[in-house]
Amino acid sequence: MKIYSLYNIKGGVGKTTTAVNLAYLSASTGARSMIWDLDPQGGTSYYLCVKPKVKGGAKGLIRQKPQFDNLLKMTGYPNLDLLPADISYRNMDHYLHQEIKPNSGLHRILHPLRNRYDNIFLDCPPGLTTLTENVFKISDVLLVPLIPTPLSLRAYNRLIQFLVKRRTKKLQVIPFFNMVNASKPIHRIVTKNVHEKHPIFLRSTIPESTIIEAMGIKRSPVFTYARESTEAGKFQDLWKEINKREKTIRSKKKK
Numbered sequence: 025m026k027i028y029s030l031y032n033i034k035g036g037v038g039k040t041t042t043a044v045n046l047a048y049l050s051a052s053t054g055a056r057s058m059i060w061d062l063d064p065q066g067g068t069s070y071y072l073c074v075k076p077k078v079k080g081g082a083k084g085l086i087r088q089k090p091q092f093d094n095l096l097k098m099t100g101y102p103n104l105d106l107l108p109a110d111i112s113y114r115n116m117d118h119y120l121h122q123e124i125k126p127n128s129g130l131h132r133i134l135h136p137l138r139n140r141y142d143n144i145f146l147d148c149p150p151g152l153t154t155l156t157e158n159v160f161k162i163s164d165v166l167l168v169p170l171i172p173t174p175l176s177l178r179a180y181n182r183l184i185q186f187l188v189k190r191r192t193k194k195l196q197v198i199p200f201f202n203m204v205n206a207s208k209p210i211h212r213i214v215t216k217n218v219h220e221k222h223p224i225f226l227r228s229t230i231p232e233s234t235i236i237e238a239m240g241i242k243r244s245p246v247f248t249y250a251r252e253s254t255e256a257g258k259f260q261d262l263w264k265e266i267n268k269r270e271k272t273i274r275s276k277k278k279k
């Protein structure tokens with residue numbers, strides 16, 4: 025089981041949009057995939073047309089043994105399940121704090137699913153909280169979408185400093201740009217220069233696009249209503265590059 029988390033301290037940068045499209049792509053290749061909506065706003069649950077209701081709420085999930093057969097929802101897409109979010113998730117931090125090991129709550133919840141799924145995608149809420157510390161601890165890959173501006177890069181640098189202090193060595197951080205608008209000089213400059221200082225940034229980027237924005241109306245991944253679009257191709261390229269990056273890192277570790 026591999027855990028990919030869509031994370032940024034900021035909101036509105038494309039975490040949910042990317043999580044839904046990458047989870048769809050993962051599932052479409054036959055990998056048993058699950059997406060966990062961790063945000064009380066329930067964006068992923070909305071995009072996948074699943075009722076945002078969690079039996080027992082966040083409290084039940086953290087304090088009791090989760091009854092996954094009741095909690096997991098089918099999305100209607102082959103190989104893709106969803107663990108939805110409801111408004112009780114706003115108290116997730118409170119319940120995690122009351123645990124003996126506050127940073128291990130998510131690990132305990134997901135552990136029983138390790139043989140059920142190949143890929144799990146965590147759609148994280150913005151912020152830097154106990155919940156996110158849990159996410160950093162259990163994730164294999166932290167996918168960080170950023171809008172290409174100097175301020176976003178500053179926030180990204182801060183995140184890396186934080187992670188270095190936390191010694192989250194196992195965690196592979198993969199940043200990439202979303203909502204790229206080539207007609208904006210600042211976007212052109214930032215995307216062009218980023219690799220000099222940050223070679224870790226993916227070459228693939230996701231454009232700012234009304235086709236992607238339309239997910240809010242269609243309530244489904246881009247592939248379902250614009251399969252042949254440039255945008256669908258961009259998400260495919262992104263997923264391919266993520267997989268390639270992981271393979272490179274794995275083979276380096278073996279040497």
Ligand SMILES: Nc1ncnc2c1ncn2[C@@H]1O[C@H](COP(=O)(O)OP(=O)(O)O)[C@@H](O)[C@H]1O
Pocket residue numbers: 034035036037038039040041042067202203204230231232233234236237238239240
């Ligand atoms: N590449 C894109 N082009 C245009 N709009 C986008 C793009 N990615 C996301 N959006 C829109 O931006 C808003 C925030 O995206 P979302 O994925 O919910 O961000 P986050 O989860 O980081 O808060 C949504 O209205 C979404 O439709």
Ligand SMILES: [Mg+2]
Pocket residue numbers: 039040041063067147148149
């Ligand atoms: Mg979101």
